[in-house]
Amino acid sequence: MPGEIRGLNEECGVFGVFGHPEAAQLTYYGLHALQHRGQEGAGVVTTDGENVHAVKGHGLVNEVFSENQLVELVGHASVGHVRYATAGDGGYENIQPLLFRTQKESMALAHNGNLVNAQGLKNQLEAQGSILQTTSDTEVIAHLIQRAGNVYKEEAIAQALSMVKGAYSLAILTETCMYVAMDPRGLRPLSIGKLGDAYIVSSETCAFDVIGATHVREVKPGELIKIDEDGMKSRRFTSKIQRTLCSMEYVYFSRPDSDLDGKNVHASRKTMGRKLAEESFVEADVVTGVPDSSISAAIGYAEEASLPYELGLIKNRYVGRTFIQPSQELREQGVKMKLSAVRGIVEGKRVVMVDDSIVRGTTSRRIVQMLKDAGATEVHVRIASPPIKNPCYYGIDTSTSGELLAATRTLEEMKEEIGADSLHFLSTDGLESSIHEGEQSLEHGSCQACFTGNYPTEIFPSTIPPYEKE
Template identity: 65%
Template sequence: MFPEVKGINEECGLFAIWGHSEAAQLTYYGLHSLQHRGQEGAGIVTSDGEELHVHKNTGLLTEAFQAGDLDRLPGRQALGHVRYATAGNGGYENVQPLHFKSEDGSLAMAHNGNLVNYQELKSELERSGSIFQTTTDTEILAHLMKRHRSDELRNQLKGALPQLIGAYSFAVMTEEELIVSLDPHGLRPLSLGQLGDAYVVASETCAFDLIGAEYVRDVEPGEMIVFNCDGMFSERFTEARERALCSMEYVYLARPDSNLEQINVHTARKQLGKQLAREADVDADVVTGVPDSSISAAIGFAEQTNIPYELGLIKNRYVGRTFIQPSQALREQGVKMKLSAVRGVVEGKRVVMVDDSIVRGTTSQRIVKLLKDAGAKEVHVRISAPPIIRPCFYGIDTSTTDELIAANYTIEEMREKMGADSLRFLSIDGLKTGIGRDASQPNCGQCLGCYTGEYPTAIPNGEKELVGLGKR
């Protein structure tokens, strides 16, 4: 058996709007589009020009907001966030946007990403007198800003942001101003849109589609965009460095209908599937994808090989997020509750099961068993990305190297343990080709750290520190 460890969990998602009479309602809809990026908490802060109004709670968006809550969020400016706890525990105090009050006024901030020098900065700040109210790395920015002597928000940010190392897209809002920023490597996606005279910013463009906003452009690495009563303008807080947009955004994290740097996610995943078929073809009768993120790659694999694509696996969308699994037998039953194999499709067939990643191996093992229990003659596992051999330090909850299956087993050993008839992964070059982010073109590099162990930033605390980083 594979060891039981955590798998991949989503990022956080942020959404902001400046200058619209229905700011809170539109932010709610925008966050609904980003719900896949975080299910542990949701919040919205609005500004009426004189005061910030806050509502946030734990759980899904529909759990955090009840009837009438949006009516108590007046103003034409809003900042919203859905959270997955990549740094900091769950709990109300860590739900974003974080809200701070001082004699100078109020401040709200939201963050997607992970700061790898969080512990170092926190220790330094505490030694000089700071008292932290949360256990999330997002709060670091507020303390660094407060130590800057300028009264202007943009100058405080320009003094604080260069001290951060890691992945971050930040949105900071006061009663009179909103500023969004992206880390110098552009590790996280962040896009700018427009809805009439209002400006909109979101982690993914799918949020624009829901509210009818028009995509304008992506926020650039090292850029700050300022929104206030004078309009919108851009300035840099640091020079951009080698671009390193997270590859997992294309492979797994982002919604298929989003465009990241003008590359459609569904199209990229189809191309990954086609490239996988070129590298790892197999004689089979049917291709199926593991719902939901692998469907596009499975379709691409089927198109390239001319093997029919079928819905061999069905996802039950009404299973609770926290199904209790106190025993091995019930854990396996839990997989059956979430996924069902379609006997009429797979029985007696040689099946290609396409998935986007293997982190621990337990889920793949159980899906192979599901298919074989449903009568599949053979199950050939094809992964539309390279093996994950190193942890992510930038906001994806992959575990330490010791717990990553591909870092500790050969592909043949993994195949044998999961009971598959064959197992193949996409190559690094195949990943680059499939996504289409040719690093020779401007602004097109991508982070491959979890596949190669080569990270775009320094990792101050090293991998040892990651043991406590996932959900502090």
């Protein structure tokens, strides 16, 4: 459950197993651990070495898979996916893994990210005779692999990946092996683990803990890994690499018990809170965070400011997320249903409310009012990330620029809009230093395009929606 970032849908979650007799069951539990990354649909494809089996559907993991279906998903290898619709609509055909069958072999693809040149490639493929079955950019990768001709599969995948641009953490399953790849910028996380002799692939390391696997290492930018009965082999499909992992993974998307680049997400968020207190201290009586992703930053802020941290806001965990409601009116009503202010904590107090981000401002405004209705004398809003001013083209379903509060208003105007007594955001330098705290030398940075407008890759005109070009 996010803080204010209800205008940003999570990307997707990828999970895979190779070399375990209960691959489907492990993938089911792994997808549960990644459920926060996608609640629109889920799917699993397995293989027993000769045949592939698939189950997918709309909804949460426990809604898509029954016990009987899991039993039917036989095999020692599997790939699974949870998603939100970023590229492509929410139709059943777009739910991943996408499964393609040819006379030689089958191929299932699970993809986290977004290809910024997908539309141009689709146009080329259709002009050459391809018939696309989905509106997902992931299908482009499958067609490019197949069109590589008679070269062996690993080389075909490498050729295909050299043609696509953007963000992709990718798992590909055939009858006999699994391939894992990451884009040259490493924009989306993906890690390798082991469970006995079995290999595990996951978007986040928290899923390893759920099934008892050991985290081995992260997939490297520009790396293509082949996993089969002979073990794991790695190669680079490009030499042009420079990792810029999405900073919003640290701010919001990843679970606090996951590790990114060897750093714990909870610890990074606490550091963001400490930096935020250094940059924007205010006299107050109590600090509270918006459940759940803002709690770590709120604790860090309270520690640095020498103020008590309290549960001033309580979340009702049995209400759906506000951003998936179909209208703004229902979305606003959902905020009141899922969050409650604790009057006994905030009444008569000057409250620092820490949140992870502001997108439209709707939720922040309602939470500020909720705290004041509960008796808070002042509400000072502190945001543990810079202002979001630009859309993301790498797999986060951001609002349009016109809907982003920070894109159209000054800091003072935003403060008035949400009804806060004061408002401050973490600086971009503060965010970057929080992510890389303790590193002796900075080998790579993070993508902060949504804050700065500096995109780490070329953004093709066909990627930008018509309403953003006006």
